Amino acid sequence: MRRAAVALLMLMAVAISxxxxxxxxxxxxxxxxxxxxxxxxxxxxxxFSTGMDLLAAELNQHGLTAGVYNWENWKALADDAIAxxxxxxxxxxxxxxxxxxGGDGLIAMAWRLQSAHVPxxxxxxxxxxxxxxxxxxxxxxxxxxxxxxxxxxxxxAQPSRNFHGEYVTVNLADHIExxxxxxxKMPALHQAIVPKFIEAARYRPPPxxxxxxxxxxxxxxxxxxxxxxGMQVAAGADDTADTVAHRYGVPAWVVAQLNNVAAxxxxxxxxxxxxxxxxxxxxxxxxxxxxxxxTGIKPDPGAESDQTEPGTKVSQR
Numbered sequence: 001m002r003r004a005a006v007a008l009l010m011l012m013a014v015a016i017s018x019x020x021x022x023x024x025x026x027x028x029x030x031x032x033x034x035x036x037x038x039x040x041x042x043x044x045x046x047x048f049s050t051g052m053d054l055l056a057a058e059l060n061q062h063g064l065t066a067g068v069y070n071w072e073n074w075k076a077l078a079d080d081a082i083a084x085x086x087x088x089x090x091x092x093x094x095x096x097x098x099x100x101x102g103g104d105g106l107i108a109m110a111w112r113l114q115s116a117h118v119p120x121x122x123x124x125x126x127x128x129x130x131x132x133x134x135x136x137x138x139x140x141x142x143x144x145x146x147x148x149x150x151x152x153x154x155x156x157a158q159p160s161r162n163f164h165g166e167y168v169t170v171n172l173a174d175h176i177e178x179x180x181x182x183x184x185k186m187p188a189l190h191q192a193i194v195p196k197f198i199e200a201a202r203y204r205p206p207p208x209x210x211x212x213x214x215x216x217x218x219x220x221x222x223x224x225x226x227x228x229x230g231m232q233v234a235a236g237a238d239d240t241a242d243t244v245a246h247r248y249g250v251p252a253w254v255v256a257q258l259n260n261v262a263a264x265x266x267x268x269x270x271x272x273x274x275x276x277x278x279x280x281x282x283x284x285x286x287x288x289x290x291x292x293x294x295t296g297i298k299p300d301p302g303a304e305s306d307q308t309e310p311g312t313k314v315s316q317r
Contacts, residue, residue: 035201037066042100051184071105078112099184103128122200127153134160141166152180167213174220227276235267
Protein backbone atom coordinates (compact mmCIF):
# COMPACT_ATOMS: atom_id res chain seq x y z
CA MET A 1 0.00 0.00 0.00
CA ARG A 2 2.75 2.39 0.97
CA ARG A 3 4.67 1.55 -2.19
CA ALA A 4 1.59 2.36 -4.23
CA ALA A 5 1.20 5.68 -2.38
CA VAL A 6 4.80 6.57 -3.06
CA ALA A 7 4.45 5.65 -6.73
CA LEU A 8 1.26 7.72 -7.00
CA LEU A 9 2.90 10.74 -5.40
CA MET A 10 5.88 10.44 -7.74
CA LEU A 11 3.57 10.33 -10.75
CA MET A 12 1.78 13.41 -9.43
CA ALA A 13 5.10 15.22 -9.09
CA VAL A 14 6.09 14.38 -12.64
CA ALA A 15 2.77 15.65 -13.92
CA ILE A 16 3.07 18.86 -11.90
CA SER A 17 6.64 19.37 -13.03
CA UNK A 18 5.72 18.85 -16.68
CA UNK A 19 2.79 21.23 -16.45
CA UNK A 20 4.86 23.94 -14.78
CA UNK A 21 7.64 23.63 -17.34
CA UNK A 22 5.18 24.08 -20.16
CA UNK A 23 3.31 26.97 -18.55
CA UNK A 24 5.82 29.84 -18.86
CA UNK A 25 6.03 29.73 -22.65
CA UNK A 26 2.50 30.94 -23.24
CA UNK A 27 0.66 31.78 -20.05
CA UNK A 28 -0.26 34.96 -18.27
CA UNK A 29 2.24 35.93 -15.55
CA UNK A 30 -0.63 36.07 -13.06
CA UNK A 31 -1.72 38.59 -10.44
CA UNK A 32 1.08 37.84 -7.98
CA UNK A 33 3.77 39.58 -10.06
CA UNK A 34 4.03 42.99 -11.66
CA UNK A 35 6.44 42.65 -14.62
CA UNK A 36 7.58 45.71 -16.53
CA UNK A 37 9.88 45.60 -19.56
CA UNK A 38 11.85 48.61 -20.79
CA UNK A 39 12.97 48.13 -24.40
CA UNK A 40 15.47 50.45 -26.08
CA UNK A 41 15.90 51.30 -29.74
CA UNK A 42 19.31 52.26 -31.09
CA UNK A 43 20.33 55.42 -32.95
CA UNK A 44 17.66 56.31 -35.52
CA UNK A 45 15.89 53.37 -33.97
CA UNK A 46 12.49 54.45 -35.22
CA UNK A 47 13.78 53.37 -38.64
CA PHE A 48 16.39 50.70 -37.84
CA SER A 49 15.31 49.11 -34.54
CA THR A 50 11.72 48.26 -35.41
CA GLY A 51 12.28 44.71 -34.20
CA MET A 52 12.16 46.15 -30.67
CA ASP A 53 8.61 47.35 -31.32
CA LEU A 54 7.70 43.84 -32.47
CA LEU A 55 9.26 42.37 -29.32
CA ALA A 56 7.24 44.72 -27.12
CA ALA A 57 4.02 43.75 -28.93
CA GLU A 58 4.75 40.05 -28.43
CA LEU A 59 5.48 40.50 -24.72
CA ASN A 60 2.33 42.55 -24.21
CA GLN A 61 0.33 39.77 -25.85
CA HIS A 62 1.69 37.41 -23.18
CA GLY A 63 0.49 39.62 -20.33
CA LEU A 64 3.68 41.55 -19.61
CA THR A 65 3.81 45.35 -19.67
CA ALA A 66 6.43 46.39 -22.23
CA GLY A 67 7.24 49.81 -23.66
CA VAL A 68 9.71 50.92 -26.35
CA TYR A 69 11.94 53.98 -25.87
CA ASN A 70 14.87 55.85 -27.36
CA TRP A 71 18.06 54.73 -25.67
CA GLU A 72 19.06 58.29 -24.71
CA ASN A 73 16.21 58.34 -22.18
CA TRP A 74 17.71 55.59 -20.02
CA LYS A 75 18.25 57.84 -16.97
CA ALA A 76 14.64 59.02 -16.73
CA LEU A 77 13.43 55.47 -17.37
CA ALA A 78 15.69 54.15 -14.63
CA ASP A 79 14.08 56.58 -12.21
CA ASP A 80 10.66 55.42 -13.41
CA ALA A 81 11.66 51.78 -12.82
CA ILE A 82 12.96 52.61 -9.32
CA ALA A 83 9.65 54.26 -8.41
CA UNK A 84 7.69 51.34 -9.89
CA UNK A 85 9.76 48.79 -7.98
CA UNK A 86 9.24 50.60 -4.70
CA UNK A 87 5.51 50.96 -5.36
CA UNK A 88 5.15 47.19 -5.84
CA UNK A 89 7.27 45.63 -3.09
CA UNK A 90 7.85 41.94 -3.59
CA UNK A 91 5.91 41.91 -6.86
CA UNK A 92 7.78 44.09 -9.37
CA UNK A 93 9.96 42.33 -11.93
CA UNK A 94 12.06 44.81 -13.91
CA UNK A 95 13.37 43.59 -17.28
CA UNK A 96 15.41 45.31 -19.99
CA UNK A 97 16.16 44.81 -23.69
CA UNK A 98 17.92 46.86 -26.32
CA UNK A 99 19.28 46.83 -29.86
CA UNK A 100 22.56 48.49 -30.94
CA UNK A 101 23.03 51.64 -28.81
CA GLY A 102 19.93 50.43 -26.99
CA GLY A 103 22.10 47.62 -25.63
CA ASP A 104 24.49 50.25 -24.29
CA GLY A 105 21.52 52.11 -22.81
CA LEU A 106 20.19 49.10 -20.94
CA ILE A 107 23.60 48.55 -19.32
CA ALA A 108 23.71 52.19 -18.21
CA MET A 109 20.17 51.88 -16.85
CA ALA A 110 21.03 48.66 -15.03
CA TRP A 111 23.92 50.40 -13.25
CA ARG A 112 21.60 53.20 -12.11
CA LEU A 113 19.21 50.58 -10.77
CA GLN A 114 22.16 48.90 -9.04
CA SER A 115 22.85 52.14 -7.17
CA ALA A 116 19.23 52.16 -5.99
CA HIS A 117 19.35 48.46 -4.96
CA VAL A 118 16.77 47.50 -7.59
CA PRO A 119 17.28 44.05 -9.18
CA UNK A 120 16.93 43.39 -12.89
CA UNK A 121 15.23 40.04 -13.51
CA UNK A 122 16.44 39.79 -17.12
CA UNK A 123 18.46 41.91 -19.55
CA UNK A 124 18.79 41.07 -23.24
CA UNK A 125 21.22 42.97 -25.48
CA UNK A 126 20.98 42.58 -29.25
CA UNK A 127 24.23 43.45 -31.05
CA UNK A 128 25.26 46.29 -28.75
CA UNK A 129 28.20 48.48 -29.77
CA UNK A 130 31.80 47.62 -29.00
CA UNK A 131 31.97 50.24 -26.23
CA UNK A 132 29.17 48.62 -24.22
CA UNK A 133 29.81 48.58 -20.47
CA UNK A 134 29.97 45.64 -18.08
CA UNK A 135 26.96 43.88 -16.63
CA UNK A 136 26.28 45.01 -13.05
CA UNK A 137 25.73 42.53 -10.21
CA UNK A 138 22.03 43.36 -9.75
CA UNK A 139 21.19 41.62 -13.07
CA UNK A 140 19.84 38.16 -12.32
CA UNK A 141 20.07 36.90 -15.91
CA UNK A 142 21.90 38.44 -18.87
CA UNK A 143 21.63 37.28 -22.47
CA UNK A 144 23.78 38.84 -25.18
CA UNK A 145 23.30 38.30 -28.92
CA UNK A 146 25.96 39.71 -31.20
CA UNK A 147 27.95 39.18 -34.37
CA UNK A 148 31.66 39.37 -33.67
CA UNK A 149 32.38 40.25 -37.33
CA UNK A 150 29.92 43.16 -37.28
CA UNK A 151 31.56 46.59 -37.13
CA UNK A 152 28.34 48.52 -36.50
CA UNK A 153 27.60 46.39 -33.46
CA UNK A 154 29.71 43.44 -32.39
CA UNK A 155 29.61 44.25 -28.68
CA UNK A 156 29.56 41.51 -26.05
CA ALA A 157 29.00 43.00 -22.60
CA GLN A 158 31.16 41.18 -20.07
CA PRO A 159 30.14 40.55 -16.45
CA SER A 160 31.42 42.92 -13.79
CA ARG A 161 33.67 41.63 -11.02
CA ASN A 162 30.84 41.02 -8.55
CA PHE A 163 28.34 39.65 -11.07
CA HIS A 164 26.89 36.31 -9.88
CA GLY A 165 23.82 35.80 -12.07
CA GLU A 166 23.17 33.73 -15.19
CA TYR A 167 25.23 34.88 -18.18
CA VAL A 168 24.99 33.70 -21.78
CA THR A 169 26.66 35.27 -24.83
CA VAL A 170 25.52 34.00 -28.23
CA ASN A 171 27.75 34.81 -31.22
CA LEU A 172 25.76 34.78 -34.48
CA ALA A 173 28.65 35.71 -36.78
CA ASP A 174 28.09 32.62 -38.94
CA HIS A 175 24.43 33.49 -39.53
CA ILE A 176 24.96 35.62 -42.61
CA GLU A 177 21.21 35.83 -43.20
CA UNK A 178 21.18 38.64 -40.61
CA UNK A 179 23.04 41.94 -40.24
CA UNK A 180 23.24 44.65 -37.62
CA UNK A 181 20.11 46.35 -38.96
CA UNK A 182 18.09 43.14 -39.34
CA UNK A 183 19.17 41.03 -36.36
CA UNK A 184 16.57 42.62 -34.06
CA LYS A 185 13.76 41.61 -36.44
CA MET A 186 14.68 37.95 -36.91
CA PRO A 187 11.74 35.66 -35.94
CA ALA A 188 14.16 32.99 -34.72
CA LEU A 189 15.63 35.46 -32.26
CA HIS A 190 12.23 36.45 -30.93
CA GLN A 191 11.20 32.80 -30.59
CA ALA A 192 14.31 32.21 -28.48
CA ILE A 193 13.94 35.14 -26.09
CA VAL A 194 10.21 35.73 -25.58
CA PRO A 195 9.94 32.61 -23.35
CA LYS A 196 12.88 33.91 -21.31
CA PHE A 197 10.99 37.09 -20.45
CA ILE A 198 7.89 35.13 -19.47
CA GLU A 199 9.93 32.77 -17.30
CA ALA A 200 11.73 35.71 -15.65
CA ALA A 201 8.36 37.29 -14.86
CA ARG A 202 6.94 34.14 -13.28
CA TYR A 203 9.90 32.57 -11.50
CA ARG A 204 12.45 33.83 -9.03
CA PRO A 205 16.09 33.05 -9.77
CA PRO A 206 17.82 30.13 -8.02
CA PRO A 207 19.71 30.94 -4.80
CA UNK A 208 23.09 32.62 -5.32
CA UNK A 209 25.89 30.17 -5.91
CA UNK A 210 28.59 29.17 -8.28
CA UNK A 211 27.40 29.20 -11.87
CA UNK A 212 28.98 28.42 -15.20
CA UNK A 213 28.69 31.25 -17.69
CA UNK A 214 28.38 30.33 -21.36
CA UNK A 215 29.87 31.86 -24.50
CA UNK A 216 29.31 30.02 -27.76
CA UNK A 217 29.11 30.58 -31.51
CA UNK A 218 26.09 29.14 -33.31
CA UNK A 219 27.11 27.40 -36.57
CA UNK A 220 25.52 28.46 -39.85
CA UNK A 221 22.22 26.67 -40.36
CA UNK A 222 21.91 25.61 -36.72
CA UNK A 223 18.87 26.84 -34.80
CA UNK A 224 19.43 29.70 -32.37
CA UNK A 225 19.24 28.17 -28.92
CA UNK A 226 19.59 30.09 -25.68
CA UNK A 227 20.57 28.12 -22.61
CA UNK A 228 20.48 29.55 -19.11
CA UNK A 229 23.95 28.51 -18.11
CA GLY A 230 26.10 25.42 -17.86
CA MET A 231 26.67 22.51 -15.53
CA GLN A 232 29.75 20.41 -14.98
CA VAL A 233 29.58 16.67 -15.61
CA ALA A 234 32.11 13.87 -15.90
CA ALA A 235 32.77 12.02 -19.14
CA GLY A 236 32.25 8.30 -19.21
CA ALA A 237 34.29 5.61 -20.87
CA ASP A 238 34.35 5.99 -24.67
CA ASP A 239 32.41 9.27 -24.50
CA THR A 240 32.59 11.74 -27.38
CA ALA A 241 30.92 15.11 -27.81
CA ASP A 242 28.16 13.31 -29.70
CA THR A 243 27.41 10.76 -26.96
CA VAL A 244 27.46 13.42 -24.24
CA ALA A 245 25.18 15.64 -26.32
CA HIS A 246 22.75 12.77 -26.84
CA ARG A 247 22.72 11.99 -23.12
CA TYR A 248 21.82 15.56 -22.14
CA GLY A 249 19.64 16.44 -25.11
CA VAL A 250 21.80 19.23 -26.52
CA PRO A 251 23.55 19.67 -29.90
CA ALA A 252 26.94 18.00 -30.31
CA TRP A 253 28.47 21.20 -31.68
CA VAL A 254 27.93 23.09 -28.41
CA VAL A 255 29.46 20.30 -26.31
CA ALA A 256 32.49 20.18 -28.63
CA GLN A 257 32.80 23.96 -28.61
CA LEU A 258 32.45 24.53 -24.88
CA ASN A 259 35.01 21.84 -24.11
CA ASN A 260 37.42 22.47 -27.00
CA VAL A 261 37.22 18.93 -28.37
CA ALA A 262 36.61 17.52 -31.83
CA ALA A 263 33.13 16.14 -32.44
CA UNK A 264 34.33 12.52 -32.72
CA UNK A 265 37.24 12.78 -30.27
CA UNK A 266 37.25 10.24 -27.45
CA UNK A 267 37.22 12.41 -24.36
CA UNK A 268 38.50 10.17 -21.59
CA UNK A 269 36.88 8.78 -18.47
CA UNK A 270 36.04 11.24 -15.67
CA UNK A 271 37.25 14.30 -17.56
CA UNK A 272 35.17 17.26 -16.35
CA UNK A 273 32.94 18.67 -19.08
CA UNK A 274 30.65 21.66 -19.38
CA UNK A 275 27.18 20.97 -20.73
CA UNK A 276 24.58 23.72 -21.30
CA UNK A 277 21.36 23.49 -19.35
CA UNK A 278 18.02 25.19 -18.97
CA UNK A 279 17.02 26.67 -15.61
CA UNK A 280 14.18 24.61 -14.18
CA UNK A 281 12.73 25.99 -10.97
CA UNK A 282 9.61 23.87 -11.40
CA UNK A 283 11.51 20.60 -10.91
CA UNK A 284 12.95 21.83 -7.61
CA UNK A 285 9.44 22.85 -6.52
CA UNK A 286 8.06 19.43 -7.45
CA UNK A 287 10.84 17.72 -5.47
CA UNK A 288 9.92 19.79 -2.41
CA UNK A 289 6.24 18.93 -2.92
CA UNK A 290 7.01 15.22 -2.96
CA UNK A 291 9.26 15.48 0.10
CA UNK A 292 6.48 17.16 2.07
CA UNK A 293 3.90 14.59 1.01
CA UNK A 294 6.19 11.70 1.86
CA THR A 295 6.77 12.96 5.41
CA GLY A 296 5.68 10.19 7.73
CA ILE A 297 5.45 7.52 5.01
CA LYS A 298 7.93 4.80 5.88
CA PRO A 299 9.13 2.18 3.40
CA ASP A 300 7.82 -1.34 3.69
CA PRO A 301 9.93 -3.62 5.90
CA GLY A 302 12.58 -5.34 3.89
CA ALA A 303 12.24 -2.89 1.01
CA GLU A 304 15.77 -1.57 1.38
CA SER A 305 16.73 -3.27 -1.88
CA ASP A 306 14.28 -0.92 -3.64
CA GLN A 307 15.94 2.20 -2.22
CA THR A 308 18.59 3.93 -4.26
CA GLU A 309 21.10 6.43 -3.03
CA PRO A 310 20.18 9.98 -4.05
CA GLY A 311 22.16 11.22 -7.04
CA THR A 312 25.24 13.28 -6.35
CA LYS A 313 24.79 16.97 -6.99
CA VAL A 314 26.67 18.29 -9.98
CA SER A 315 29.22 20.83 -8.82
CA GLN A 316 29.37 24.06 -10.79
CA ARG A 317 32.25 26.45 -10.98
